[in-house]
Amino acid sequence: MRPFARLLQAVVAGVLVVAADGAAAAAPTVSGAHAQLPFWPVAEPDGVQAQEAELADGFTGTALWSRDSNTPVPIASITKVMTALVVINAGDLDRAITVPDGIVAYDREYGASTADLVPGEVLTARQLLYGMMLPSGCDAAYTLAESYGPGQEAFIAKMNDTARQLGMGGTHFTDPSGLPTPTDYSTYSTAADLVKLGLRAMSLPVFREIVALPDYHLAAGPGNREHDWRTTNRLLRDYPGAVGIKTGSTDAAGTCLLFETVRGGLPLIGVVLHSSPTSGVVAEADAAHMLNWVYDPILSALPIPQ
Numbered sequence: 001m002r003p004f005a006r007l008l009q010a011v012v013a014g015v016l017v018v019a020a021d022g023a024a025a026a027a028p029t030v031s032g033a034h035a036q037l038p039f040w041p042v043a044e045p046d047g048v049q050a051q052e053a054e055l056a057d058g059f060t061g062t063a064l065w066s067r068d069s070n071t072p073v074p075i076a077s078i079t080k081v082m083t084a085l086v087v088i089n090a091g092d093l094d095r096a097i098t099v100p101d102g103i104v105a106y107d108r109e110y111g112a113s114t115a116d117l118v119p120g121e122v123l124t125a126r127q128l129l130y131g132m133m134l135p136s137g138c139d140a141a142y143t144l145a146e147s148y149g150p151g152q153e154a155f156i157a158k159m160n161d162t163a164r165q166l167g168m169g170g171t172h173f174t175d176p177s178g179l180p181t182p183t184d185y186s187t188y189s190t191a192a193d194l195v196k197l198g199l200r201a202m203s204l205p206v207f208r209e210i211v212a213l214p215d216y217h218l219a220a221g222p223g224n225r226e227h228d229w230r231t232t233n234r235l236l237r238d239y240p241g242a243v244g245i246k247t248g249s250t251d252a253a254g255t256c257l258l259f260e261t262v263r264g265g266l267p268l269i270g271v272v273l274h275s276s277p278t279s280g281v282v283a284e285a286d287a288a289h290m291l292n293w294v295y296d297p298i299l300s301a302l303p304i305p306q
Contacts, residue, residue, distance in 0.1 A: 045293035050272035058267025076248030079178030112138035122223030141177035211244030
């Protein structure tokens with residue numbers, strides 16, 4: 001870790017504060033979920049509309065600020081982060097998978113976002129991960145679950161087992177894409193649990209590489225059509241240092257965003273849930289308000305590249 005990164009980690013952990021001249025001094029540790037540090041000009045970020053949210057230090061997962069972060073709520077397509085984690089942990093990402101007929105009814109029932117897959121196409125699991133994470137393809141999530149379960153029920157059990165292993169006590173999955181099901185209204189989680197999930201997923205190089213991409217081109221092959229997939233995560237385009245992770249939107253969940261950024265060697269990870277009934281722009285703005293609350297005072301005080 002670079003020296004400045006060590007210093008920034010200490011700042012965020014509440015061990016140090018930085019004076020205007022750049023000198024370091026002892027400071028109180030973070031109390032609870034809120035950072036009460038003299039270094040910050042205000043106690044919390046302004047303008048955040050999300051009903052539930054959390055921002056954490058990307059080194060340790062220490063929460064810097066939160067709002068109702070232990071309240072279980074629908075999380076829409078952020079669910080696909082867990083789907084990807086289960087698949088990557090299972091391995092064999094170059095296995096060939098045939099897109100099943102079941103995606104047609106699955107997509108139509110909910111008007112789901114898709115990767116424009118058609119039954120009978122053959123793609124690798126790795127390619128399907130791109131189709132699931134960038135355009136938020138529910139068809140790709142369904143296809144991966146069918147293969148890696150095998151079957152939806154077995155795959156969902158693996159998702160819930162993984163959540164328990166990660167200590168995500170406020171989380172329950174009923175679907176691999178985050179859509180509601182006929183028997184259970186919705187998958188749900190908490191902001192605090194999703195930060196844990198994001199930290200774990202982003203520690204995997206394959207996952208981190210996928211969610212950092214603004215777009216991905218899959219050329220036509222013997223068993224598949226040509227696909228061009230573009231990320232739904234506006235933060236990758238609009239916010240300096242953004243490296244992922246996943247958007248979400250349903251009627252129940254509103255607009256949501258799980259995100260990570262790295263600026264000046266300092267990683268931050270956070271989530272906003274139900275920022276707006278329909279506007280992804282509001283979720284993006286919520287994330288930016290939270291990130292700027294930390295980055296602006298630190299990067300203006302320390303002589304490091306931004």
